[in-house]
Structures are given as structure tokens and as C-alpha cells.
Amino acid sequence: MARQMTGAEMVVQALIDQGVDTIFGYPGGAALPIYDELFQQDKIQHILVRHEQGAAHAAEGYARSTGKPGVVLVTSGPGATNTVTGLTDALLDSIPIVVITAQVPTFMIGTDAFQEADTVGITRPCTKHNYLVKDTEVLASVVHEAFHVATSGRPGPVLIDIPKDVQFAKGSYTEKNKASTGHYAPKLKGDIDQITALAAMMETAKKPIIYSGGGVINSGDSATALLRELAKETNFPVTSTLMGLGAYPASGDQWMGMLGMHGLYEANMAMHDCDLMINIGARFDDRITGRIDAFSPKSKKAHIDIDPSSINKVIHVDVPIIGDVAHVLEDLLRIWKSRGRKTQAEGLEKWWKQIEEWRAIRCLDYKNSEKVIKPQYALQRLEALTKDRKDRFITTEVGQHQMWAAQYLGFEAPNRWMTSGGLGTMGYGLPASLGVQVAHPDALVINVAGEASWLMNMQEMGTARQYNLPVKQFILNNERLGMVRQWQDLLHGNRYSHSWSEALPDFMLLAKAFGAKGITVSDPSDMDDAIMEMLKFDGPVVFDCLVEKHENCFPMIPSGAPHNEMLLGDAGVEDAIGDTGAVLV
Amino acid sequence: MSPLKIKKGTSRKSAYDLKDPHADVIERHTLACIVTNEAGVLARVIGLFSGRGYNIESLTVAEIDHEGHRSRITVVTTGTPEVIQQIKAQLGRMIPVHDVHDLTEEGPAVERELALFKVAGKGDKRIEAIRLAEIFRANVVDSTLESFIFEMTGTSEKIDAFADLMRPLGLVEVARTGVAALSRGEV
Ligand SMILES: Cc1ncc(C[n+]2csc(CCOP(=O)(O)OP(=O)(O)O)c2C)c(N)n1
Ligand SMILES: [Mg+2]
Numbered sequence: 001m002a003r004q005m006t007g008a009e010m011v012v013q014a015l016i017d018q019g020v021d022t023i024f025g026y027p028g029g030a031a032l033p034i035y036d037e038l039f040q041q042d043k044i045q046h047i048l049v050r051h052e053q054g055a056a057h058a059a060e061g062y063a064r065s066t067g068k069p070g071v072v073l074v075t076s077g078p079g080a081t082n083t084v085t086g087l088t089d090a091l092l093d094s095i096p097i098v099v100i101t102a103q104v105p106t107f108m109i110g111t112d113a114f115q116e117a118d119t120v121g122i123t124r125p126c127t128k129h130n131y132l133v134k135d136t137e138v139l140a141s142v143v144h145e146a147f148h149v150a151t152s153g154r155p156g157p158v159l160i161d162i163p164k165d166v167q168f169a170k171g172s173y174t175e176k177n178k179a180s181t182g183h184y185a186p187k188l189k190g191d192i193d194q195i196t197a198l199a200a201m202m203e204t205a206k207k208p209i210i211y212s213g214g215g216v217i218n219s220g221d222s223a224t225a226l227l228r229e230l231a232k233e234t235n236f237p238v239t240s241t242l243m244g245l246g247a248y249p250a251s252g253d254q255w256m257g258m259l260g261m262h263g264l265y266e267a268n269m270a271m272h273d274c275d276l277m278i279n280i281g282a283r284f285d286d287r288i289t290g291r292i293d294a295f296s297p298k299s300k301k302a303h304i305d306i307d308p309s310s311i312n313k314v315i316h317v318d319v320p321i322i323g324d325v326a327h328v329l330e331d332l333l334r335i336w337k338s339r340g341r342k343t344q345a346e347g348l349e350k351w352w353k354q355i356e357e358w359r360a361i362r363c364l365d366y367k368n369s370e371k372v373i374k375p376q377y378a379l380q381r382l383e384a385l386t387k388d389r390k391d392r393f394i395t396t397e398v399g400q401h402q403m404w405a406a407q408y409l410g411f412e413a414p415n416r417w418m419t420s421g422g423l424g425t426m427g428y429g430l431p432a433s434l435g436v437q438v439a440h441p442d443a444l445v446i447n448v449a450g451e452a453s454w455l456m457n458m459q460e461m462g463t464a465r466q467y468n469l470p471v472k473q474f475i476l477n478n479e480r481l482g483m484v485r486q487w488q489d490l491l492h493g494n495r496y497s498h499s500w501s502e503a504l505p506d507f508m509l510l511a512k513a514f515g516a517k518g519i520t521v522s523d524p525s526d527m528d529d530a531i532m533e534m535l536k537f538d539g540p541v542v543f544d545c546l547v548e549k550h551e552n553c554f555p556m557i558p559s560g561a562p563h564n565e566m567l568l569g570d571a572g573v574e575d576a577i578g579d580t581g582a583v584l585v
Numbered sequence: 586m587s588p589l590k591i592k593k594g595t596s597r598k599s600a601y602d603l604k605d606p607h608a609d610v611i612e613r614h615t616l617a618c619i620v621t622n623e624a625g626v627l628a629r630v631i632g633l634f635s636g637r638g639y640n641i642e643s644l645t646v647a648e649i650d651h652e653g654h655r656s657r658i659t660v661v662t663t664g665t666p667e668v669i670q671q672i673k674a675q676l677g678r679m680i681p682v683h684d685v686h687d688l689t690e691e692g693p694a695v696e697r698e699l700a701l702f703k704v705a706g707k708g709d710k711r712i713e714a715i716r717l718a719e720i721f722r723a724n725v726v727d728s729t730l731e732s733f734i735f736e737m738t739g740t741s742e743k744i745d746a747f748a749d750l751m752r753p754l755g756l757v758e759v760a761r762t763g764v765a766a767l768s769r770g771e772v
Binding site for chain 2: 309
């Protein structure tokens, strides 16, 4: 006979059976039965955050850095609504998290009860799937199914809303292997005819490019290995989206750097001029394509994606391949090899020569200064002093600093780079860094932050202190909403409408108040010492790096422009964005 | 100008396809979705359409298999071929959706809608109304001395046509079920 237990016991048991070791949460009235169960066990550690949004981002950080789903537990009403930004973030970046929200008892649903919110209604559009469980008998099965849904196919956030009476009531526990993981079984293998078509195109391409994305990382380590093998065997250049950094190593010869709005000149030019584009686990996001009707006009395009709705959504492709990246790449390599491993060596040589010319532009060069720290310089020094650490994990907030981090830091392995790509959520980086550090207690975890973003979830320094998480908050403080100010430069005649903070806190005092170490630096010649001091300190650090206030981030494809009309550092920026471009974001 | 001959941003074009959607062919498709009959499933489907800006011309839902907890949602939608393709893919990836059939694409299908018409009038108009109802094979399901309710089953076009004819004859109210559809043949 199935084991009898209360709903609250079932939740904890199901989490244990799913292999969960950590949950991020915040208690409240409706969640108390589950919290009581947590108190009476020691298999799962609970990290008490300071705001439920922090819990969701921490879970994302945990998930992105481990490849395992992150788990969140919050109370009803405000606890649940506070997770909405994190859920949306995870949805847009395809991050597996399972969020358990408590709900008012079933008999009070619909009465505007205290801390009642229509959680499944509110979160329906920002989850991959969600459940309101009204019967304890099915609760365990739902929890198991939620993990299956969150982690299968294109991963994403799943929410389970559990009324308090369902947590108290008794029912029979469904074991993990007996749970109905439903009919949800996305196709992993790609269509062999299409894969063969791609192999044939690889044989004739003279200007190919591999455009890889977060899907490679989500697909797992074997996908990363296969991507590297594909690149090595074919000698094709590789660029990647913001989400895909690390799948191909930054030190690799064929690495072109990130592409897109703030991507590298050579990567964007190659995307524009290529004759074969192989999109592996990316989604033709508007930050990548720029102007659609001028996007890579001369290329044949292949697209490997596990989500059929990604295919032909934005860009029409010639060879759509629906399947898991690792499975498809395995077949692709096998087929291409069996056909004789052919490529156009001569064409490729010319192509690489062209690429070298683009590289020679050195698009990331900037005018350094001896008086004031340039944000690019700060990141170059951070890179120089940390890149040898195999256990280095970087999270970011959102803004200029994020783009500079993507440009100036190099990633050798997947799951080392956690940033809010699709939603662009300011306030993501600090809690995400906590999630990463919890999963990798001995690693070096650095959040490259802007001062404005960082303030959005700075309360989580309390969490860092409580759990002795030695996260390094590397704040590039330009006293500006830098990215907003840059757009106002480009688009709104330098009218800096509300893009700076009049009253920034003293970050040294703030660090002290939270029991962390504060370091401040403003002279470029002190940069290395300051970074070393940060790295040596065994505990959380708030690193206040006062940088040039009006630096702009280049290269930049202005909204509305095609890939070959990038702005570089020395280009004028006035009127860079036209009237129709101006309505875009 | 930079040494690269990169013009200062001069583009006046948009990053998105801002071309007139009406310039494309707009198609009308009837989609049948087999879904798990669970709370919220209809809200999910409707939310997808409103959230992504797709059209719903008609929508019907009812349980079709009580034991198996299956419902059938029939949606009539319009859009460019690309949009229709997207709608199907988006529906298909929802967890409670088991199957999406594009009845318009999968070959001949039978589409029917049921409608009720209340027509009020006297004298010649009343006589004309009942005469037309006979031609259209509409049944009288309620009658007073000054009104009828007609019931009619047919394609949406036929119902539209009947409504147009009834309007000058005293049409007071129409209730329509929306389209139910099945593909023809054995499978
Ligand atoms: C929650 C949220 N609100 C607003 C924005 C719009 N936004 C994008 S970047 C940015 C400025 C960020 O400033 P800061 O964190 O200091 O980074 P910087 O650009 O200066 O490096 C803003 C307001 C956003 N991305 N997220
Ligand atoms: Mg700033």
C-alpha cells in the first residue's frame, strides 16, 4: 500500500526523491505546514532570502550553474506575486525552476481571503506550466510531474500552488517512478533527412558560420563537447549569443566573440556576409538579428531547436531541425563524417582571411585613461587576475556593465556565466550569485554589477552574510543608469531624463551594515591591488569601483540597423537611430 | 565616418518587420485541439491568443471523452501562413494540449455551427421570415403571435447569410455556438 502522509510531508518527500538538496524561500502563514516539515528533516537545506524575487533569481543561478532545477518555496499572496519577475526571467531564458507557492485553503479560494491571490491566473503567461493542487491524493504526482516538465524539452519555470488545507490533509504518496509524467515527451531526435541536408550544405559552404546559443548549454555537457568537435572537424568559425557564452571556449582559435547588438564587429560582419548559417540552440532574438529584412541576406540558414515554435518565428530558415542539440549534433557529425568529411578548404581559407581583416579592426579597443578608471579597463584587469581560476563563475546585473562583461571576460566552459538575457532584469545578478555560490561553496563567484541594478536587490547581502556566502559584488559605479543614458545620447539629444541617481548610498557603509567587506577604488593604478584584496578576502565583498561616468558601450548595432552598420567607438553617435528605429527598444 | 567606411548610423528602417500585415495573404484556418479537461485549460489557450496577438473568430469547447478527461477546442483563426504556423506550434507545446489538427490544411472537413435567431414582426414581414426560414431549413423552436425563434445548423457563411436576410425582417437577437468541425473520411 502506498505510504500515507500529509500534503506537507509529501512535498518534502517528493523534493528529496527528486534529488533536491537546496531550496530558496521565505515563509508565511499559508506555507507554515511545509515549513514545519522542513524543520524536522535535514536532507534539504533551506536558504532564507530577503525578498521572494531574490529566491527566484537565486534558484535560477543555482540552475544555470549546475544544470539541475532550482527550487523556490514561498507563501501565498505577496509571496507568490513577488516571484513573478523571476518566473518571467526563467521563462525567457529557458531556465528550469520549480516554484512552490502556498495558497489560502480551498474553501476560502475566491473570497478575497487574507493573502489570497489568483496565483495560477497571474503566473499562467509567465510559466512553462502551472498547477493548482486541490486534492492531497494527487499532490506528490504533481510535484514529480512539475520537475519532469521543468527539465524536459525546452526547460522553463513551473509553479505549483498548494492550498493550506491540502498541505494538512492526508493522502497516499506517489513514488517518483509511478508518477504520471504525462504525455509530455518532446522529441529529441532530429529528422535525418534534414540533418543530411545540413551536412550537404556544410560540404559546399565557402563562408559558413556557427551561431550557437543557450540551447547548447541547456542540452548538457555532451552538446558542448559535440559543438567543439563540430567546430574542430570543420574549421568553421563560431559565434554565440549572450546566453551561449562558454559552450565554445573563448580561447579557441575559431572563437569570434559574441554577436548581436553589442557583439563583436567580426562576429556581426561574418553573420551578415556568410553563405551558410548554422543556428544551434539560439532563437533569432531581436538583439541578434537587428533589422530583419537585412539580416544575413546571402545565406542559407539551418536552425536546430528543441522547441518547434522557435522555428520560422522570426527568420525563415531553409533547414529546420527540431530536436535536442546533443542528439542532432551527434547525428550530424556521424552523417557528415560518413559522407567523407568534406569542406571547401580553399573557400574557408579565404573566409578566414576576411575574418582576420575584420578582427584587425580591434573593435574592443577603447581610449584608456590614467586619471579615471574605464569600465572596460576594470573588466580587463578582473579578467587578467581571475581567468586562470577554473572555478570562476560570473553573474551580472543588466546594463552597460553586463555588455562589457560579455565582451571582456572569456568563458572556457559552460554554466560559468549567468546573466538575464531575454528579460533583461535589473536586480538579477546579486541573488543569482548567491544561488551559484550555494551550489559551489568553494568557487569564486563574482557579480559584475551596475550600481543601479545592484540596489534593486541589495537586501540579499543579508542572505550572503547569514550563510557565509563569499560572493564578490563587483560594482562598476558610474552613478548613472548607464545604458539608459547611452540611449538618451543616441536618441534623445543628450537629454538625460531621470537616468542618474541623485542620492547614491555610501557603498562602504552599506557593506559594513550588512557585515560584508567594503572596498572602494577610483584610481586606475590601484585597480590590481583592489581586485587582489577582494579575491583574498574570505567572505562577501562589496567592491565599489568608481568608473568613468559617460562611457558608451561599443560596438553597437543601433536599433533598426542591419549588422554591417555597426557603430564603433570612434564613430559619431548623433542621430544614430532613425525615426522607425526609435520606436524599438 | 570611421575609417571603416561605416556611416554614422543612417538607417531609417526598423529592426522588426513593420511591413503592412494586410499586404500578406490572410488565411482562415479551423484548428481542433485535443486537450486534457482540467481547470484552467481554456484560459491557457485563450491567454495564448490574446498574449501573442492572434485572432479568434470562433471558439467552441466541450468535453468529448469523460473517462479520458479529454476536451476538444475548436478555434477558427485568421492570419498569414507564418502566423498560422506559429499558432499551431505555440498550441502544440502547451503541456495539456495533446494534439493540434489544422482541419483547413489536412484536407476536406465538415464545419457546422448552430444558431438561434429571434425575429419579431407582423404581417408581410412575418410571412416572409417564415418563408425564408423554410428555404434555409431553419426550424421554428419558439413562436408567439409577434415573434419566432429559428434554429439553424450550417456553415458560418450560411448563418451569416440567413442573419443578413432576417435583419430587415425584424431580427432582434442572435445566439451562435461557434464552429464545430471534423475532418471528412475515415480517419
Ligand atoms: C527592472 C528593470 N527596470 C528597468 C530596466 C531598464 N534599464 C536597462 S539598463 C538600465 C540602467 C542600469 O543601470 P546600472 O545598473 O547602473 O548599469 P549601467 O548601465 O550603468 O552599467 C535600466 C534602467 C531594466 N532593464 N530592468
Ligand atoms: Mg550605472
